[in-house]
Amino acid sequence: MILKHKIENVKKILLVNKRIFTQSSHKNDEIEGIHVSDDYYLFNDLQTVYRYRQSILEVFRDNYDDFVEINTDSNDLRQNLSNENKILLFYLSSDDIAIYDLNSRKTIETISFDKDISVYVKNGVIVTEGKSYTIKNIISYWSLKNISESLWKHTLPEGFKIVGSVQVIDNVLFFIAYKDNHYQLVTGLDIETGTILYQNQYEVTNENNFVVAKNLNEEDKLMYGYGHVYQVLNPKTGEIILQKEFKENKEYDLLPSINSIYDNKLWFVSRRGKEAKFGAIDLETSEIDFVQSFPLENDGQFDKPVFHQGKIYLHDSNNVLYVLE
Secondary structure, three states, rough: OEEEEEEEEOOOOOOOOOOEEEEEEEOOOOOOOOOEEEOOOOEEEEEEEEEEEOEEEEEEEEOOEEEEEOOOEEEEEEEEEOOOEEEEEEEEEOEEEEEEEEEOEEEEEEEOOOEEEEEOOOOOEEEEEOOOOOOOOEEEEEEEEEEOOOOOEEEEHHHHHHHHEEEEEEEEEEHHHHHHHEEEEEEEEOOOOOEEEEEEEOOOOOOOOOOOEEEEEOOOOEEEEEEOEEEEOOOOOOEOOOOOOOOHHOOOOOOEEEEEEEEEEEEEEOOHHHHHHEEEEEOOOEEEEEEEEEHHHHHEEEEOOOEEOOOEEEEEEEOEEEEEO
C-alpha cells in the first residue's frame, strides 16, 4: 500500500456507521469525515458516537449530520444493544441514570443506581464489580424494571479478574479473565439465567495454547485474533475451531499485538519503531494477504488499524495519522 498522507497532531480516529471521525486541533481537508476539535473528549459506545467537554454531552446524529446536545450534567452513556436510539445517561452530580430516547431527545425514566454498568441489553444491564474499578471478579444482570436486586450473579474463581470488554453474542455473555497474568479463564454465560455454558481455563505460556481471538466478526458471529498464532473461536460454545501458525511470523519477525476486522479481513499491526509493520489476513482463506514494513519515528507504536473505502488509517502513539491506499 502507498502512503498518501501523513498528518500530525491527530489524537484519535474512529470508524462508526461507515463514517470517519477524527480528533485534532484543526480540521484537515485530506481526511474525509467528521472533525472534532481536541478540546473535547471523543468516544463511542457501539454505534453511538459522543463527545463532551466539562459537563456538556453531545451525540452525533445522522439526520442532523452533526453533534446535538442532549445533557448538561453527563459525560458518559451506554447504548442499548437492541435499540440504538435508546441510551443510558450517567449523571455527574448524582448516582441517577436516565433512560433516554435519542429520537425524541427526551428522558423516558430516571433511576438511582450506583454500580458500574458494562452493557445495556434489552430491559436490563450487565454489571461488573469487585475490589476496585480495575479489579473485577463479579458479573451480574439487573432488570431496569426492578433495580432493587440482581436477577443473577456470577463470581469468578479465586484470583481471577475480568480483563477487557464484556460482549453479548446473541444470548451468550462472553468475557475473559486472568489470574497473575499466567492463567486465562474464558467464560460464556446464558444472559437470561447466568448459567455457565462453558468455562475454559488455559495457561498463558510459550506454547500459545490460550485464546487470542477477541475480535467479533458480525457477519458470522465468530471471533478472530492473530498473535503468535492465528485463531478462530466460536464464542457461543467456547470452542477454538481453527488455530494455525504462519511462516510469515518468522520470515518477517512478526509480533502482532492489535487486530481489527474490516472488509472480511483481519487487519493487524506488529512491533514498534523501526520494526513496525502492518498487514491483513483473508478471513475466508485463513491466509495472510500481505505484510508491509512501516518504520515509525520516536519508537512509535500503532493503535488499532482502521480500513474504509480502500484506505487504511494507521494512527500511532506520537499522534501521527498515516493514510495509505
